[in-house]
Amino acid sequence: MILGLHWLDLLAVGLYFLGVLAIGWGSRKGIRDQEDFFLGGRRFGKLVSVFLAFGSGTSSDTAVSASRETYRSGFSGIWVQLLWLFVTPFYWIIGPWYRRLRVVTGADYFRERFQSPALERLYVLFGLVFFAFFIGLGLTALGKTVEAVSDVPSRAAVPVIALVVLVYGVLGGLRAAAWTDTLQGILILVLSVLLLPAGLARAGWFSGLHEKVPAEMFRIVGTAATSDYTWHYVLALMLLNLVGVAAQPHIFSTGGGGARDELTAGIGLVGGNFLKRFTTIMWGFTGLVAFALFGKAVTDPDQVWGYATQQLLGPGFVGLMIACLLAAAMSSADAYMVSGGALFTRNLYEPLRPGRPEGEYVLVGRIVSAAMMAAGAALALYFHDVLRLIQYVWKVPAIFGALFWLSILWRGVTRAAAIWTVLYSFAAVVVLPGFLPRPDGLPGQPLLCAAWGLGVSPDALDAAGWRTWACLLDALVPFLLLFGVSLFTTPPDKDALDRFYAKFHTPVRPDPEEDRRAVEAALADPEKALSALRGKRSAWEWGRPRAVTVVGFLLCFLAALGILLFAALLGALKTP
Numbered sequence: 001m002i003l004g005l006h007w008l009d010l011l012a013v014g015l016y017f018l019g020v021l022a023i024g025w026g027s028r029k030g031i032r033d034q035e036d037f038f039l040g041g042r043r044f045g046k047l048v049s050v051f052l053a054f055g056s057g058t059s060s061d062t063a064v065s066a067s068r069e070t071y072r073s074g075f076s077g078i079w080v081q082l083l084w085l086f087v088t089p090f091y092w093i094i095g096p097w098y099r100r101l102r103v104v105t106g107a108d109y110f111r112e113r114f115q116s117p118a119l120e121r122l123y124v125l126f127g128l129v130f131f132a133f134f135i136g137l138g139l140t141a142l143g144k145t146v147e148a149v150s151d152v153p154s155r156a157a158v159p160v161i162a163l164v165v166l167v168y169g170v171l172g173g174l175r176a177a178a179w180t181d182t183l184q185g186i187l188i189l190v191l192s193v194l195l196l197p198a199g200l201a202r203a204g205w206f207s208g209l210h211e212k213v214p215a216e217m218f219r220i221v222g223t224a225a226t227s228d229y230t231w232h233y234v235l236a237l238m239l240l241n242l243v244g245v246a247a248q249p250h251i252f253s254t255g256g257g258g259a260r261d262e263l264t265a266g267i268g269l270v271g272g273n274f275l276k277r278f279t280t281i282m283w284g285f286t287g288l289v290a291f292a293l294f295g296k297a298v299t300d301p302d303q304v305w306g307y308a309t310q311q312l313l314g315p316g317f318v319g320l321m322i323a324c325l326l327a328a329a330m331s332s333a334d335a336y337m338v339s340g341g342a343l344f345t346r347n348l349y350e351p352l353r354p355g356r357p358e359g360e361y362v363l364v365g366r367i368v369s370a371a372m373m374a375a376g377a378a379l380a381l382y383f384h385d386v387l388r389l390i391q392y393v394w395k396v397p398a399i400f401g402a403l404f405w406l407s408i409l410w411r412g413v414t415r416a417a418a419i420w421t422v423l424y425s426f427a428a429v430v431v432l433p434g435f436l437p438r439p440d441g442l443p444g445q446p447l448l449c450a451a452w453g454l455g456v457s458p459d460a461l462d463a464a465g466w467r468t469w470a471c472l473l474d475a476l477v478p479f480l481l482l483f484g485v486s487l488f489t490t491p492p493d494k495d496a497l498d499r500f501y502a503k504f505h506t507p508v509r510p511d512p513e514e515d516r517r518a519v520e521a522a523l524a525d526p527e528k529a530l531s532a533l534r535g536k537r538s539a540w541e542w543g544r545p546r547a548v549t550v551v552g553f554l555l556c557f558l559a560a561l562g563i564l565l566f567a568a569l570l571g572a573l574k575t576p
Contacts, residue, residue, distance in 0.1 A: 055332065147306065274563070
């Protein structure tokens with residue numbers, strides 16, 4: 001036994017580390033410019049795009065948080081990760097958008113759309129904070145799990161894991177992230193079912209599980225008396241995340257920007273995220289099995305997954321579980337660090353030092369990518385509560401979310417409205433929550449009532465009710481501000497908007513040279529291009545949806561219903 005681990009476990013972890021480092025070393029070849037490093041040369045096919053979306057959206061905190069919440073609150077706790085379920089069909093629409101925008105970063109989009117360096121820099125600041133917290137969240141969850149299954153304290157494990165991710169990500173950029181995410185995606189699928197057979201066998205399978213776990217813990221949606229995840233809170237979270245998800249900084253590359261074409265972008269983003277929805281149910285069900293076996297023996301819910309691993313798996317399989325969790329943490333951290341490097345390099349460094357060799361920009365991107373990982377590791381060493389971090393980072397993407405949706409669909413959004421809305425959202429999401437009283441354990445929030453004029457008695461809502469109102473306000477008020485301020489401020493420049501939308505409405509050609517010529521032709525005469533591409537003109541830019549968009553969206557919605565039905569049937573299963 002070394003560090004509390006069997007030699008077979010150490011071998012499994014060691015082989016995994018060697019594998020991802022080899023991929024990073026091999027991926028460094030062919031990195032000639034920023035598009036190669038930050039977007040993999042826009043050459044990813046469907047399979048790689050699926051696993052890139054799956055891996056970048058799945059970290060060690062997803063399995064840990066889903067199991068810890070079902071262990072604590074019952075099966076309704078799966079909504080801590082499943083709240084994106086009915087957001088996923090919209091990915092079929094926005095995935096092709098990211099490819100058609102032809103930008104490297106989200107900040108590129110806001111600069112082009114609004115001709116605003118100030119808005120571009122605000123997005124860079126937002127993106128760097130976003131990445132640091134999400135990397136830190138994954139490393140925090142992983143460190144706690146490693147501590148539960150070995151003699152390695154989390155404060156020692158986190159820097160080692162961060163160093164490995166840093167090395168292969170800095171070497172190969174998004175290409176290394178994509179190929180390692182393919183390997184890691186397979187390991188994450190193994191992770192989703194690894195504990196269930198042994199756990200169910202010890203619990204007496206499904207019939208024994210229902211004998212040991214109270215019936216109310218099998219509810220898919222909880223009540224205020226038994227769970228934090230009431231139906232109205234879940235719906236509010238879905239709306240908030242629908243608003244915020246489209247503006248997440250990494251999604252401009254991992255959500256389809258690096259795909260070969262628009263169809264690949266949509267398939268990759270939808271397919272990868274539906275894989276995550278399925279595995280979420282497996283992770284959550286594992287928490288119920290842990291409750292049946294261990295009761296309240298685990299004092300820190302963040303360590304439920306690690307404790308179950310230690311109790312249920314034998315030598316070698318514990319190492320495989322650690323490797324799977326490493327895969328989950330690394331698959332998102334690598335994409336985050338590369339995207340963070342892209343933001344800094346493209347949108348801060350290059351404007352200050354234009355015309356420099358591409359090799360210099362790639363080097364800066366590598367340095368900043370390393371700094372992003374170091375910042376995430378520092379936050380992981382500072383924070384210890386996975387759920388508290390998750391509840392915070394749910395709201396962060398909403399800072400730019402409403403602006404992205406409305407500025408794509410409506411020409412009327414002005415630069416002033418965009419900046420004021422971002423500043424408001426930053427204050428509402430980041431600053432004010434630190435001063436307003438928390439709803440947990442309190443009858444209400446008089447300050448919040450007074451501030452928004454809700455006309456609701458502070459005693460009328462429970463904690464879940466206050467969280468519901470807070471999510472709705474964070475999701476909807478920015479749209480009202482964007483409309484209101486845009487009506488009274490200087491309209492956007494028509495020529496700049498025509499050029500932006502001429503490029504946006506030009507379908508992507510798989511051949512890069514052919515696509516470049518098509519964009520140049522559209523930009524040479526934007527008015528003519530827009531008339532040919534869109535027909536009737538208006539201030540709204542959605543146009544007539546294509547059949548593939550409508551049919552694909554409906555099929556995705558049916559798939560989401562199917563996953564929810566699967567979760568309900570799994571919770572109701574009582575035989576054998």
